[in-house]
Structures are given as C-alpha cells and as structure tokens.
Amino acid sequence: MKKSDLDKFKKLLIKKREVMIEEMSGLNIRFDETLKERTGDLSSHSYHMADQGTDAMEREMAAMISSKSGRLVYHIDEALRRIENGEYGKCFNCGKQISITRLKAVPHARFCIDCKSEEEKKNEKFKK
Numbered sequence: 001m002k003k004s005d006l007d008k009f010k011k012l013l014i015k016k017r018e019v020m021i022e023e024m025s026g027l028n029i030r031f032d033e034t035l036k037e038r039t040g041d042l043s044s045h046s047y048h049m050a051d052q053g054t055d056a057m058e059r060e061m062a063a064m065i066s067s068k069s070g071r072l073v074y075h076i077d078e079a080l081r082r083i084e085n086g087e088y089g090k091c092f093n094c095g096k097q098i099s100i101t102r103l104k105a106v107p108h109a110r111f112c113i114d115c116k117s118e119e120e121k122k123n124e125k126f127k128k
C-alpha cells in the first residue's frame with residue numbers, strides 16, 4: 001500500500017476513534033455527575049471512589065468492552081498499530097491485501113471480503 005494511502009487511513013481511523021471516545025465519555029460524565037450528586041462534596045466523592053474504586057472501575061471497563069463503541073475503539077487501536085508496523089490492510093486469514101474500497105468503508109477491517117463472508121457463514125451456522 002502507498003504511504004499516502006496509509007496516511008489517509010490513519011487519519012480516518014484517528015477521527016473515527018475520537019468520535020467514539022467522545023460518545024463514550026459522554027456516558028461517563030453522566031455517570032460521574034449522578035455519583036457526585038449522591039455523595040455530596042468532592043472530598044467524600046474521592047474517598048468513596050477510593051473505597052469502591054476497583055469495583056466501579058471493573059464495572060466501567062466491562063461496560064466499555066461490552067459496548068459496541070468500546071469494541072470498535074479496540075479494533076481501531078489495533079488497526080492503527082498495524083499501520084505503524086506495516087501490516088495494515090493484510091487479511092488476517094489468507095494474508096491477501098484487503099481491497100481499498102473495503103478499507104474505505106471499514107478502515108479497521110481485519111479480513112478481506114471473501115474471508116469475512118466465510119466467517120459470517122460460519123457464525124450463522126454457530127447461532128443455529
């Protein structure tokens with residue numbers, strides 16, 4: 001893949017990531033505010049957090065990973081890493097170059113269109 005194409009996809013991925021993070025932090029802010037309202041002032045808030053920090057963090061992490069945007073951010077990060085180490089655009093399954101058209105639609109794609117549809121067929125079977 002050309003360097004100029006890589007740069008284009010990198011920008012695309014970073015932008016997409018920002019949008020996703022914004023979406024998710026919107027949720028976090030709401031969560032934070034309700035907590036503050038409940039616990040009163042800031043000092044008791046942090047004390048409270050220190051007490052139950054692990055629990056809350058674990059819940060938050062789990063929510064993030066299980067959420068659609070959280071998973072997407074993970075895949076975007078992985079794609080950005082592949083750009084850095086020069087593996088971007090290669091199919092995880094067959095090693096062929098994923099078409100630019102497909103990458104434009106799904107910049108974090110890991111499989112070429114053939115392997116992707118194969119995988120979807122398999123998943124369909126698994127569900128049944």
Ligand SMILES: [Zn+2]
Binds near residue numbers: 091095096111115116
């Ligand atoms: Zn493939």
